Structure formats: C-alpha cells, structure tokens
Amino acid sequence: xxxxxxxxxxxxxxxxxxxxxxxxxxxxxxxxxxxxxxxxxxxxxxxxxxxxxxxxxxxxxxxxxxxxxxxxxxxxxxxxxxxxxxxxxxxxxxxxxxxxxxxxxxxxxxxxxxxxxxxxxxxxxxxxxxxxxxxxxxxxxxxxxxxxxxxxxxxxxxxxxxxxxxxxxxxxxxxxxxxxxxxxxxxxxxxxxxxxxxxxxxxxxxxxxxxxxxxxxxxxxxxxxxxxxxxxxxxxxxxxxxxxxxxxxxxxxxxxxxxxxxxxxxxxxxxxxxxxxxxxxxxxxxxxxxxxxxxxxxxxxxxxxxxxxxxxxx
Numbered sequence: 001x002x003x004x005x006x007x008x009x010x011x012x013x014x015x016x017x018x019x020x021x022x023x024x025x026x027x028x029x030x031x032x033x034x035x036x037x038x039x040x041x042x043x044x045x046x047x048x049x050x051x052x053x054x055x056x057x058x059x060x061x062x063x064x065x066x067x068x069x070x071x072x073x074x075x076x077x078x079x080x081x082x083x084x085x086x087x088x089x090x091x092x093x094x095x096x097x098x099x100x101x102x103x104x105x106x107x108x109x110x111x112x113x114x115x116x117x118x119x120x121x122x123x124x125x126x127x128x129x130x131x132x133x134x135x136x137x138x139x140x141x142x143x144x145x146x147x148x149x150x151x152x153x154x155x156x157x158x159x160x161x162x163x164x165x166x167x168x169x170x171x172x173x174x175x176x177x178x179x180x181x182x183x184x185x186x187x188x189x190x191x192x193x194x195x196x197x198x199x200x201x202x203x204x205x206x207x208x209x210x211x212x213x214x215x216x217x218x219x220x221x222x223x224x225x226x227x228x229x230x231x232x233x234x235x236x237x238x239x240x241x242x243x244x245x246x247x248x249x250x251x252x253x254x255x256x257x258x259x260x261x262x263x264x265x266x267x268x269x270x271x272x273x274x275x276x277x278x279x280x281x282x283x284x285x286x287x288x289x290x291x292x293x294x295x296x297x298x299x300x301x302x303x304x305x306x307x308x309x310x311x312x313x314x
Contacts, residue, residue, distance in 0.1 A: 010044020030269030
C-alpha cells in the first residue's frame with residue numbers, strides 16, 4: 001500500500017527554523033548543524049524561509065546566504081526548497097531568481113498577501129514566478145495567513161504549467177484537496193502536522209512539517225508504515241505525536257516560537273525569534289518539553305533520543 005503520488009522533493013520535509021545568534025544575526029553555522037541533524041535523522045528535504053523560517057523578518061540577502069549554507073551541507077542528501085513570498089510579484093520573481101542562483105532545488109511560492117487579489121490575479125502571479133526560472137514550484141496555500149485562498153479551480157488550471165509540480169496544503173479543505181489529487185498529477189504535501197497521515201492516505205505526496213524540527217524521524221515512520229500496509233502502525237505513529245502537535249501548533253503561540261523554544265531547550269541551534277514575535281516563557285517551554293518527552297517515549301523508530309542540552313554535550 002502506497003500513497004500513489006510522486007514526491008518531487010521526497011516525502012518527509014521539514015519546515016526548518018532559521019537559527020539566529022544571541023544578538024539576532026543569521027547563524028549560518030547553526031543552520032548547517034541543524035540541517036545536518038534533521039537530514040541525518042529522517043528528513044528527505046528542508047523548506048527554508050517559509051512561515052516557520054521567519055521569512056517576513058529576514059532579508060533577501062539572508063535568505064540567499066541560508067540557502068547556500070544549507071545546500072553546501074546537505075545538498076545531494078536532501079532537497080532544498082526555498083520560500084518565495086511577497087505581495088509584490090516583481091519582488092517574488094527576484095527572490096526566485098536568487099534562490100536558483102544560491103542552489104535551491106525548488107521553490108515554495110506564497111499567495112500574495114494583504115492585497116486580496118482575485119483568482120485571475122492569483123493565477124497570473126504564480127505563472128509569472130514559475131516562468132522566471134527553471135526550478136519546480138510548490139504552490140503555498142495558507143489563506144489563514146495571506147487572506148486569500150488558492151481556489152480549487154485555480155489550482156486545477158495551474159496544474160498545466162510544466163514547472164508547477166505540487167501544493168503545500170494549509171487550507172483545511174480536505175474535499176478540495178482530494179478533487180485536485182484525483183484530477184491532476186500535482187504532489188500534495190500536508191502543511192499542517194495533524195493532516196500528515198490523512199492526506200497521505202488519499203494520495204498525498206508527504207508533508208512539510210514544523211514538528212519535524214524536533215521529531216525529524218516521525219513523518220518517515222508514518223509513511224513507511226503506511227507504505228508497508230501497516231495502517232495500524234501508521235495510525236499509532238500519527239496519534240502518538242498529537243499532544244506535541246497540539247502543544248506546538250495549537251497553543252496560541254506561533255509554530256516558530258514553539259519550535260525555537262524546544263530546540264533551544266534540547267541544545268540544538270535555534271536562537272531568538274525576531275520581533276514582532278516574542279519568545280516562549282518558561283511555563284510554555286516546560287509544557288512543550290513534557291509533550292516532547294511523551295512523544296519520544298512513544299517513538300518506534302530507532303533514532304537517537306535527545307534530552308535537554310544533549311546536542312551541546314556531544
């Protein structure tokens with residue numbers, strides 16, 4: 001039993017945080033170490049400068065430098081997908097060109113925000129960016145942040161573009177996703193951790209996971225069990241992560257904040273968040289650690305178990 005959908009960037013992708021130094025500067029050494037850690041423990045690909053990567057508060061130069069550092073470290077072992085997000089199509093085109101030059105394998109292109117473009121303008125935006133360079137494109141459908149949905153019919157039309165290969169799906173429209181999966185060859189990646197198995201079971205390609213920053217092997221465990229016909233094992237692996245998914249993604253704090261809090265507590269590269277975000281407090285971090293420990297205890301995969309500060313102690 002398999003999902004039946006080609007996965008152009010692998011199945012288990014992590015929406016990687018962008019490490020910063022204590023002073024708030026881009027931490028390229030930390031990014032290299034974190035990227036190697038995530039790939040070595042089960043991630044097929046890394047999505048850089050997405051929502052979790054604090055793309056609104058990193059400069060174009062920082063984004064390009066991050067791609068180069070990560071590609072130099074894990075290129076050939078994992079796919080590097082670069083976030084391209086702007087409410088200015090011209091700026092998005094510039095970002096796409098720079099990402100290709102820096103060594104990205106693909107682009108995650110966000111719907112323009114704030115302007116609330118109608119669907120013909122949304123479609124034109126994606127086509128313009130996809131026409132810009134030779135990299136394959138994932139459409140990033142996250143209306144809760146951009147204010148604009150990529151309508152199902154728009155996705156169906158965009159499927160004819162040779163470089164638009166898939167969707168990162170954060171729209172919470174299971175019926176719409178299934179309509180596109182059933183009628184196109186687009187690779188659908190669950191962008192919400194709670195939907196990882198559900199979308200894969202109906203033909204999705206995999207996931208782009210924020211929780212994988214701290215549980216990098218869990219998505220692969222879910223997919224491997226499902227592909228082997230062990231649907232009960234896949235179900236258990238998915239459900240075992242639910243308390244951590246809830247703590248990280250539904251606690252009222254952004255996933256960037258919770259991921260960095262946990263990574264920092266575990267001794268992995270993270271650093272502060274940039275304003276206007278604020279760091280998690282001690283109580284929130286303690287709750288995250290408790291959920292993480294519970295998820296680790298339920299893990300079936302044979303990956304090295306991290307404890308607080310253990311990365312720095314090795």
